[in-house]
Amino acid sequence: MLRIHFSDADLARTRIAAAPDPVWEIAASMHRLQSRKGRWAYAEWYRTARQQLREKKLERVLRSVLLPLYPRAAYFPDFLTPADAVGDLAMGIESIVATPPRRVLEEVAILDRTVGAPAWAGQLTRLDARKEFAGMLRAYYDAVIAPYEEQTQARIEAERAALCRGLLNGGVEGMLSGLGPMLRWRPPVLKVSYPKQAADRDLYLGGRGLTLVPSHFNWGEPVAFADPQLPPVLVYSLLHERGPSDATHGADIVDKPLITLLGRTRAAALRAASTGATTTEIARAAGVSASSASRHATALRDARLITTVRHGPTVLHTLTPAGASLLRASTGKSR
Template sequence: MTDSMLRIHFTARDMENIRIAQQPDPLWELVCAVCRLSSGQGPLVFGRWRRSVSERLLSEERTGFAVRFTQALVPTTGYIPDFLTPPVLGQGLSPALDRVQATPRERLLRDLRQFAEIRPVPGWVTHPGGSAGAFAASLVTALESSFRALLAPYWAHVRSAVGNDVALRSHDLLERGTGALLGGLRPWARWNAPVLEVDYPCERDLHLEGRGLLLVPSYFCWRRPTSLADPGLDPVLVYPVAKSPLDLVRARDERLERLLGRTRSAVLMDVARHSGRTTTEVAQSLGIAPPSVSYQIGVLRDGGLIISRRDGKYVLHLATALARGLLDRSGV
């Protein structure tokens, strides 16, 4: 840990209200991805991704403008306006963007003024032309285009990496309690009850005061966690998950996609990573409609790659030995 830290102060009530986001938050991932694009950090993990994205932005003028618009509000270090990352809903990109567009005018202008006090920014940031609503609409368009350019091609892997982390943290929470969960956040955080000491770029204290804490695992978060600047907002701690280089992941996934198709291969990989998945769980993990997942599972079951068995009121799907051999040969 560095000398600077964020100290998160817990009460007994806060210990009872620790939650873990069950899937990646698209706007937190986007903010972190924009930082990684600009900073050059993590060359082994993000290097090929960064070069691929940069080449695309050079060839697609409109997308390049959208990403530059977003970058103007997301520095590699320091304050990032809180309205860019509204409360985590777990419902995907569109609802999150709706929340950004619905940011109250006073909040929007206050965050922009605070941002401008710290670093030089274009005039349209500090004094957005037209109404605040029009600025928010333009921002949402830029965020959506940036997400599609930076994250959409890799989203299945981001979801998988986050899902693996959630499974580990949830196991700690269920088996050993909240102390073990918080203690397991090393090396970038240390649980010194009743305070969680977090590696952070500046000295700061956050008193939860009974509100609890939402832990948000993130693929593009790098080295140290991040949080909201305003202590009055719902407390959130975004932290990095274990990750593998995106270029290797992409190559492996593409080999399986050529064989089975994108949707079917995603369903098979999701099922194979767990010891029993319901259709609803797969649908939520991949962001695919349940009827489509049900159809793909049926095709995979007919092909001998998935078996299904009833467990109480649920039907659980599992990958067969044939499927696992196929995935091993594909390098997945």
């Protein structure tokens, strides 16, 4: 459990990022590659990511360089997700390259004590090594994250719109109350469900405020910097507050208000489209035939709740901002 302590000054300085943060999405996507948890929600991305990594000849780089520095564990180095470049890939990578060697060494040492660091990680104290590493990050981002920029931006805009309703009705505290079960506002503390392997801790904002960063690739537990002296940032999952187990998915996990409005099958189809789904995946999620899933997808598209695009031979259904907002609002009603 992470407990974030707010003062009145902190509430006044709390904000929501206007765009996805590329360096955090890099980290979160690598965590997705290391876990089967929530894999149903990223099924289409897994397929295309693996294909792109293979075609771009990045599989070895991913396996031997990137994943060891971004373990899905209690800790990975803070310098890999710079606090001064939220929302800007170029600035984020420049900040990584500009990290002082002493800080790199300190954080690699923490990684080594926590889960083990690769033997070569200490070489990142050299500027040329960090520049080479930056090139790998750019290549990885271009291959597996850039194709989802438009979809991710639409979902963040829908999230911001939903939270703004809470802001208008109850101020910043009203907004914080609408963040979901992983983030529980108990004035003056925001209680954050943290990875089980991480120790409980308190973060006192001290008038600095908090930047909330919705993330497409984060699943489950939100993430904050390990170093409390860094500008406070909290990265949390978009629309993934409650999902099925790794083995199940579909109509059983959609919210009752959504079922009442759309019907069980169409509600399951909308939920399946929350992170992108083919017609076959919608059929599997809703427990119907492919032809029936296609008809339900058409109805949702006609209602402007989803949009359909073609990825090669595959037809992919994703949420529009209106669909994301509806799904987010339904989740909020069930809390």
